[in-house]
Ligand SMILES: Nc1nc2c(c(=O)[nH]1)N(C=O)[C@@H](CNc1ccc(C(=O)N[C@@H](CCC(=O)O)C(=O)O)cc1)CN2
């Protein structure tokens with residue numbers, strides 16, 4: 001996509017309702033006045049090599065890029081024992097939580113070891129191996145997982161019922177094929193008749209005010225905004241957005257750069273426990 005196209009798309013994505021705070025998603029503290037001033041003056045001074053003015057938004061994306069590089073480096077140097085301890089603890093916290101136990105339909109990511117993401121394999125197995133006839137009488141949950149459709153920030157969330165439904169994509173992330181073994185199209189969560197209660201989200205960095213830095217594709221922010229719109233139209237309760245994070249990925253408040261398209265999260269799960277962020281999370285955590 002051309003730079004102009006990209007900016008036009010962003011301008012569209014930045015119009016309300018995406019930037020309208022709701023009771024369920026209160027406004028996040030936007031970047032501070034001084035950062036705003038700095039961005040404006042550096043933007044005015046800066047011109048790209050092609051003589052196109054560098055916008056404040058460009059500078060935020062640049063900051064995001066350099067923060068991603070820093071966090072990735074830290075994740076790569078994390079002690080493997082500490083990592084696996086945190087993987088187990090985080091997943092156990094999720095599995096034991098009332099919000100996970102009560103959820104009926106959820107979207108979760110398939111963790112990718114090469115990306116050093118918090119492991120979700122235990123959570124996924126618990127969902128897929130539950131026949132719905134356990135002692136604790138939990139109904140089998142419906143699981144939707146991401147499938148990247150193009151490089152234009154477009155992904156779908158498709159229903160799977162077993163791990164064998166997944167194949168590695170070009171980025172080496174497991175994802176479902178569009179059709180199941182019987183040749184039937186997998187259910188796309190955007191066309192489901194019932195609401196998703198929970199999203200289990202990946203990310204590179206977070207803060208305790210709900211900011212989330214993704215991998216830069218814009219896939220999740222685009223998807224979450226669309227899903228919120230759908231839930232609004234159907235008068236469904238907004239699903240809970242919960243991200244899983246190693247402690248090294250939690251940054252000081254305000255450090256994670258934000259654009260108006262970034263969708264805030266409701267809660268964070270660390271190996272030390274759950275951090276509720278929004279009123280929606282406080283109600284159930
Ligand atoms: N497990 C998982 N599945 C997911 C995501 C995710 O973050 N984690 N996504 C979330 O969007 C979507 C896929 N988006 C992705 C975007 C970038 C990369 C990636 O490998 N990025 C490299 C850097 C590549 C580059 O800079 O050119 C990296 O992060 O090291 C992977 C997935 C949907 N599925």
Ligand SMILES: Nc1ncnc2c1ncn2[C@@H]1O[C@H](COP(=O)(O)OP(=O)(O)OP(=O)(O)O)[C@@H](O)[C@H]1O
Nearest residue numbers: 010057058061153213214215216217218219220221
């Ligand atoms: N300078 C820029 N101006 C406008 N758009 C940009 C610029 N740099 C990147 N983008 C686009 O903005 C989109 C969102 O990027 P962002 O960094 O917010 O993603 P993210 O939050 O890390 O990813 P995700 O939502 O998948 O977790 C991407 O599609 C990216 O191509």
